[in-house]
Amino acid sequence: MTILIAGALLAVLGLVFGGVLTFANKKFHVEIDERVAQVRECLGGANCGACGYAGCDAFAAAVVAGDAPVNGCTPAGQKGADAIGKIMGKSANAGERMVARVLCQGESGIAKERYQYDGYQSCATAAGLAGGPKDCRFACLGLGDCMDKCAFDAIRMENGIAHIDAEKCTACGMCVKTCPRSVIRLLPLSQSVMVRCRNSDTARTARAVCMDACIGCGRCKKECQYDAIVVENGYARILPDKCTRCGACAAVCPCKCITIEGAKTAEAAS
């Protein structure tokens, strides 16, 4: 008999609570756009903040609310933008794929050392100690602040400077923000020819502090048939939309500070 009362009591309790839950579910229902979760799935997921929102969730909500562009997530790239566009019913073009590049070749032995640094392993701290351990005030310090920030494991430190793996880089820009020397820039992936130096000091000073410094001599500019090189502030810069990646500039550079990533174009190779 007792077991029956207990069973009945449990059943009644179950029904009562079930009823309360059902009522609460209907009464306090919050409309969630399921597209938010779908959009969230398509994002890079690094919470890098490159979109300007406070993380991936906030960006996904903003996309669905129509405040943010569907191609706003740089780490997700074209693939992600397409997927989000499909969900939102908009066509999206992520634009030219960008990649972070280290514009410095001042490896240890090439850039002159001002002093031996054995303090706290952070570029920001080292840069604050007598201008940093390298004589060049524009040089990559190579202590890895950017590497620590990179959520995609695309940066490694070698010979005292940072190297970025273009395959893994999603152009989220965290390293760009972190670098105390502003030596990392976001450039279009197609701009494979670049001047890897931003030393705006005079040629003599630049050369005195680094073997690979751009001295702004202008030989590359003379050599370039496409007017794709400008020499400003004491260093050369390549205009990506004019450059045909022929590689003529790199061949004449006396300081070897113009480098070519990947293969040359077919036209130039032939």
Place this chain on the structure above:
Amino acid sequence: MQTKTFRRGIHPLHHMHEGKGPTRDLKTREYVSDTVVISMAMNIGAPAKPCVKKGDHVDIGQVIGEAQGFMSVPVHASVSGEVVSVDSIPSLGAGNVQAVTIKNDFSDTWVELHPLGNVEKVDPKAVIPAIQAAGITGMGGASFPTHVKLTFQAGKTCDTIIVNGAECETHLTADFRLMLEHSTRIVDGLRAVMRALNVKKGVIGIEDNKPEAIEAMQKAAQGREGVSIQPLKTKYPQGGEKQLIEAITGRQVPSGGLPIDAHVVVLNVGTCAAIADAVIDGKPLISRICTVTGAVRKPANLLLRIGTITEDVIGECGGYSETPGKIVFGGMMTGICAPNDQMPIFKSTNGIVVLGDKESRSKDESPCIHCGRCVAACPIGLNPYQIKVAADKSDFATAEKLHVMDCILCGSCAYQCPSRRWLTPSFKFCKDHITAEAKAKAAAAKERASAGLSNASDSKDKGSKEKQSADHASNKEGGANK
């Protein structure tokens, strides 16, 4: 008299009398080199702007760098002679600074001075302008412009002026020698400030490992209105301003506050002596006492002209006694390493400690064993080991919650740590980062406010971009300020 102190703290190099032995009993002697390089950025805040050019002849005390705004002080020529060059030199912090190089002609001609006379009779309103005109900054190491310290916001009151003669840093004896040799000057400077601020109480705090200084200062303070001497226990960081205030008045400076929030102004003994020079003789700050010790043949207390090059100073002290590894500007606990021996002396350089190559090498850190010695050492009452965990993960939000911003970077925790963990450098890293971020946020907020509400959605996007560039700018600025 009873000795007072603060809670916690450490006893660095206690077994060797805080390393002060070699220079403690050496009388200060003057050394003037034939060339000086005078940096324009010797104070926290805006650097001065050079107002002389190559080939100019300058007299001692002539203004060679004009102050730029309120948070800035003028720079004066410390020798007479010809300006050899005006160019940029590396600073102790980030980036380069402007500097004026003067070749000394040893004629020692002064510019015309405007003395204000006896400190007890001087017009109180004239004192602070005279301090600013004399280019006086805090001479204990932080180089905060003194006139800014003495000008506080409306509503804040000051009832005590504390003069810091603790000199708790290891190795340094510059303040000790100053107290012995120029005790009346220090009291004069203190009286000038007391009259300028209309404060009735002035206390000079001196650690009890300097009984001679206590005696000399007591003699000098006799018959001076409101001035008293307070012996303090020998403990590090007794000379930190928050610790001094706690020891002498029993008050605590609130988190994030300044000494004025505890109704106190703290001045270094060197600053007081410089104030006396400025008021009584009208002389600007052109020289200071500096202890040169460590791996040099003849350690000494030297009266140096501002801008004397380290190499010359070391030469005057008989050269290096072994291969130098590090040259520390300031004491061993809070000093900054100079990149080479071409660095000139600043207004705040109270010591040069040379470390031999072997003893200067940093050691690798080992894991925390949770012994709690850092907690027992921290004079502020922080939990250094916890903050270090957050700092290692670059988790600045947690570090801020653990009050890393209240850290005074005294190095007590790192000194005590048996695992040799890099506690203080990582806190400095956190503090720099948080300050830079706050600056960037403020800049972005200002930008948004000026963009107006009409294009609110547009400005959101712009704001974030501005923030990125501002972050860079403030990162560099933050470095330069140190």
